[in-house]
Structures are given as C-alpha cells and as structure tokens.
Amino acid sequence: MRNVPQQEKRALTESIPIGVLGCGKIAEEVHIPNLFNIAEFSLRSLCDVSPERLSTVGEKFGIPGERRFSSQEEFFKSGIQAVLVLSPTPYHFQNVKAALEAGLHVFVEKPMCEKMEEGKALVEEASSRNLVLAVGHFYxxxxxxxxxxxxxxxxxxxxxxxxxxxxxxxxxxxxxxxxxxxxxxxxxxxxxxxxxxxxxxxxxxxxxxxxxxxxxxxxxxxxxxxxxxxxxxxxxxxxxxxxxxxxxxxxxxxxxxxxxxxxxxxxxxxxxxxxxxxxxxxxxxxxxxxxxxxPVSQTSYRKELEDFRDAMTEKRPPAVDGRKALEVxxxxxxxxxxxxxxxxxxxxxxxx
CATH class of the missing domain: 3.30.360.10 (Dihydrodipicolinate Reductase; domain 2)
Structure with missing residues (x-):
C-alpha cells in the first residue's frame, strides 16, 4: 500500500458517509455511539428488517425516517461509502457479500461468517474490488x-x-x-x-x-x-x-x-x-x-473503528482483515x- 500524504489524507477523512446494517443492541449501545465520537464518520443511514428496531435506533440517534431502510438495495444506494454489518451471525455472509458487490467498504462483527468457503469468497470479493474488509475481533x-x-x-x-x-x-x-x-x-x-x-x-x-x-x-x-x-x-x-x-x-x-x-x-x-x-x-x-x-471495552471498540477509518483513508489493510479472520x-x-x-x-x- 502506498503512503498517503497528509494533505490528501485530510481530504479523504473530511467525511466518510457510513451506514449501519443491523440495529440490534451492539449497534445501539456500542458501535453507533462510537461512530459519533469519530469526527471523520458521518452516519448517513440505517437498515434493519425490524420496523421497531429501525424506529427505536433512528429516533435515539436522530436519523430521519427517509434514511431508515428495510430494503438493502435502497440502503446501499443511500449515498454511503462504507457499512457496518452488525446483523446476526447467520446473515453475515449474505450481507457482507451484498455490501461488497455494491462497492462498499465493510466492517463486520465477528465472526466474519460461519464457514471457511464463505469466508474465502468474501476475501476474494473484497480483494477483486480493492475494498476494505475489516472484522471485529477487537481484543x-x-x-x-x-x-x-x-x-x-x-x-x-x-x-x-x-x-x-x-x-x-x-x-x-x-x-x-x-x-x-x-x-x-x-x-x-x-x-x-x-x-x-x-x-x-x-x-x-x-x-x-x-x-x-x-x-x-x-x-x-x-x-x-x-x-x-x-x-x-x-x-x-x-x-x-x-x-x-x-x-x-x-x-x-x-x-x-x-x-x-x-x-x-x-x-x-x-x-x-x-x-x-x-x-x-x-x-x-x-x-x-x-x-x-x-469502560476500556468501549474505548477499544472505538479503536477498531478508527482502524477501519484509517484502512480506508490510508489505503492499507485493517488490523484484522478477512485473511486473518479466515485463520480464526x-x-x-x-x-x-x-x-x-x-x-x-x-x-x-x-x-x-
């Protein structure tokens, strides 16, 4: 990966429009609050199959109704450049794959998916599109x-x-x-x-x-x-x-x-x-x-999202990329x- 000059880095990090796919407790209590604490991220939109969770999380964090989606296709077209995939584990593979195919950088909670063959497909998809695939093994x-x-x-x-x-x-x-x-x-x-x-x-x-x-x-x-x-x-x-x-x-x-x-x-x-x-x-x-x-855990959750940001802006692999997640x-x-x-x-x- 090339070194990115500071001037270019500042331009890249002025605002990264990001969406959250999956509005469960870890989104509400951990990742969304940390997004608001990282100046370079701009939370643009939410997606969840549950209207109740969409409403609860959207109201709590001031995300207007027109930027809350039950349709992944519409969500991916909402002007975002990156997505946090926080859905239940059985849906990680299909959600990450769809996000990568939509041209989005992806952070997915651990584990990356359930099966080796799925993981290999995600790593190949991210690599072929030159996209960041970060996995939330944050310890x-x-x-x-x-x-x-x-x-x-x-x-x-x-x-x-x-x-x-x-x-x-x-x-x-x-x-x-x-x-x-x-x-x-x-x-x-x-x-x-x-x-x-x-x-x-x-x-x-x-x-x-x-x-x-x-x-x-x-x-x-x-x-x-x-x-x-x-x-x-x-x-x-x-x-x-x-x-x-x-x-x-x-x-x-x-x-x-x-x-x-x-x-x-x-x-x-x-x-x-x-x-x-x-x-x-x-x-x-x-x-x-x-x-x-x-709590130190909340601080460390924030550091993994800061690493995701830096991987995008510095055009380098994240601390835990898809290949390392494959070893897990x-x-x-x-x-x-x-x-x-x-x-x-x-x-x-x-x-x-």
Missing part, C-alpha cells in the same frame, strides 16, 4: 493485551497458554464456540502473530440435549511447540461478572504473564527481575488514554470437526 486493541504481548520476550520460550472464558451471556443460537470462544481463539493467534497451528483437539457439551454447545474445552499446539488450553463456560446462574474468571495466562521457561480479558490488568513474573524474585507475580499497569467514566474460521472448523470425530484435527485439513 488486540485492549491496552492490557498490547502490554502483555510486549512483555512476552521476558518470560523466555513459551511453553503453554491458558485461556479461560466464563460468561453470563452467550448467544444460544450461535453456541459458545462461534459466539464466545472465537474471541479467545483470535486472541491466541494475535499474541503469536498468527502462527501455524499444528492440531486442535476439542470437546463440547450443550446445556440441554439437542441444543448447541455451551461448554467448550480445547487443546491446541502451535508451530514451535507451545500448547494452548481453552476453557469456555456459560454460567448465567452466577449473576455477577466480577466473580467470573476471564483471562489469558502465558507461561514461559523463565516466567509467566497473566492478562485480564477485558479489564486493564496485567501481572508479570520473570526470573531475571529483582522485583519478581522478591514479591513473585506483580501488577504492571498499561498506559492508555481514556475517560474515567468510559479454520481453527473453529477444526474444533468442530475434532469434537464430532474425537481426534486431533489440523486447521490445514479444513483450509488446504
């Missing part, structure tokens, strides 16, 4: 993970990674692997700069027979020999997020790092450090700028196949 924007990744070299050769994800909320229609474990899978790949994964072994259980999985356990081995262990569990009966375990722990030959999943908390021990030897695991605070009343899908499909057949599966088997 790499959290300050604690950025700091923990910088500190990995201090703990020596990595031997093991433990990823624990307990949640009060998981979309039962998607299941825990697709809806929630996908966050942790991407985070593992991000920490290790998207390594080759040798094999995945998964075991899953539904809450009730006939439903999708809500308890997921995965073992995986990466190139270089480091192994990862995932424990993903739906615990709605606990009622309180504060009592849940949600973290990433990286264990090396000379130390260990633990980062909270969403809170700005990092703990570190490495044998070559005097503080570590004196007190053991100790907290280190990530430096980041945020308003004290704004390959891991997910390997896990599904492993759970069905009770064996180790290489992601290369499902993504030759």
């Amino acid at each position: 790499g924007f959290f300050p604690q993970h950025i700091l923990a990744k910088k500190k990995m070299a201090k703990v020596g050769r990595i031997k093991s990674v433990r990823l624990v994800g307990e949640s009060l909320i998981i979309k039962k229609e998607d299941g825990a692997l697709l809806d929630y474990a996908s966050h942790f899978i991407h985070l593992l790949l991000w920490y290790f700069d998207y390594p080759a994964v040798r094999w995945v072994f998964a075991d899953m259980a539904p809450e009730k027979e006939g439903e999708k999985e809500m308890d997921v356990r995965i073992l995986a081995e990466m190139e270089g020999g480091a192994r990862a262990e995932f424990s993903i569990l739906w615990l709605p009966g606990l009622k309180n997020w504060d009592v849940l375990q949600r973290h990433v722990e990286i264990i090396g030959e000379k130390g260990r790092i633990r980062a909270a999943f969403t809170a700005p908390e990092v703990s570190l021990y490495h044998a070559g450090n005097l503080i570590s030897r004196a007190v053991g695991m100790h907290s280190i605070t990530p430096a980041f700028a945020m308003h004290p009343s704004v 899908l390959a891991f997910l499909e390997a896990a599904f196949l492993s759970a069905r057949e009770g064996r180790k599966v290489s992601p290369a088997e499902v993504n030759p």
Whole structure:
C-alpha cells in the first residue's frame, strides 16, 4: 500500500458517509455511539428488517425516517461509502457479500461468517474490488493485551497458554464456540502473530440435549511447540461478572504473564527481575488514554473503528482483515470437526 500524504489524507477523512446494517443492541449501545465520537464518520443511514428496531435506533440517534431502510438495495444506494454489518451471525455472509458487490467498504462483527468457503469468497470479493474488509475481533486493541504481548520476550520460550472464558451471556443460537470462544481463539493467534497451528483437539457439551454447545474445552499446539488450553463456560446462574474468571495466562521457561480479558490488568513474573524474585507475580499497569467514566471495552471498540477509518483513508489493510479472520474460521472448523470425530484435527485439513 502506498503512503498517503497528509494533505490528501485530510481530504479523504473530511467525511466518510457510513451506514449501519443491523440495529440490534451492539449497534445501539456500542458501535453507533462510537461512530459519533469519530469526527471523520458521518452516519448517513440505517437498515434493519425490524420496523421497531429501525424506529427505536433512528429516533435515539436522530436519523430521519427517509434514511431508515428495510430494503438493502435502497440502503446501499443511500449515498454511503462504507457499512457496518452488525446483523446476526447467520446473515453475515449474505450481507457482507451484498455490501461488497455494491462497492462498499465493510466492517463486520465477528465472526466474519460461519464457514471457511464463505469466508474465502468474501476475501476474494473484497480483494477483486480493492475494498476494505475489516472484522471485529477487537481484543488486540485492549491496552492490557498490547502490554502483555510486549512483555512476552521476558518470560523466555513459551511453553503453554491458558485461556479461560466464563460468561453470563452467550448467544444460544450461535453456541459458545462461534459466539464466545472465537474471541479467545483470535486472541491466541494475535499474541503469536498468527502462527501455524499444528492440531486442535476439542470437546463440547450443550446445556440441554439437542441444543448447541455451551461448554467448550480445547487443546491446541502451535508451530514451535507451545500448547494452548481453552476453557469456555456459560454460567448465567452466577449473576455477577466480577466473580467470573476471564483471562489469558502465558507461561514461559523463565516466567509467566497473566492478562485480564477485558479489564486493564496485567501481572508479570520473570526470573531475571529483582522485583519478581522478591514479591513473585506483580501488577504492571498499561498506559492508555481514556475517560474515567468510559469502560476500556468501549474505548477499544472505538479503536477498531478508527482502524477501519484509517484502512480506508490510508489505503492499507485493517488490523484484522478477512485473511486473518479466515485463520480464526479454520481453527473453529477444526474444533468442530475434532469434537464430532474425537481426534486431533489440523486447521490445514479444513483450509488446504
């Protein structure tokens, strides 16, 4: 990608007319408020199949009735240059494909789609049209993970990674692997700069027979020999997020790092450090700028949209483009196949 002169960049970013396809809670509570906090975006129009959601979100954010659409075709012709696809996961593929075919840059919430073949088609479509395809795996924007990744070299050769994800909320229609474990899978790949994964072994259980999985356990081995262990569990009966375990722990030959999943908390021990030897695991605070009343998750959601903006204006790939999202899908499909057949599966088997 070429470097864009500042003068040209300013012209490109004066106003990017953008639309939102899918007006559910994540649109209303997260992405639309963040659009209004990014000066270069101008929210032009909304699209949803539900008249009630269109009305509720449109009224809340001052989008006039003539710019609220139930028809995708009319929505795509409403003068927008980019779209946030925030519809339910089963509709990601068809909605992203339609948006790309309409010549629009696309940000889609994770996962990019449900199947590898769908993902490959979307990546090819975006590439052939020179359009940005960004995917909302946003935990790499959290300050604690950025700091923990910088500190990995201090703990020596990595031997093991433990990823624990307990949640009060998981979309039962998607299941825990697709809806929630996908966050942790991407985070593992991000920490290790998207390594080759040798094999995945998964075991899953539904809450009730006939439903999708809500308890997921995965073992995986990466190139270089480091192994990862995932424990993903739906615990709605606990009622309180504060009592849940949600973290990433990286264990090396000379130390260990633990980062909270969403809170700005990092703990570190490495044998070559005097503080570590004196007190053991100790907290280190990530430096980041945020308003004290704004949750770090909201700040990180905004950063991924700022990255989407910059990818368009600087004509570069976004932090998580379609190709990186394909690696997540390959891991997910390997896990599904492993759970069905009770064996180790290489992601290369499902993504030759």
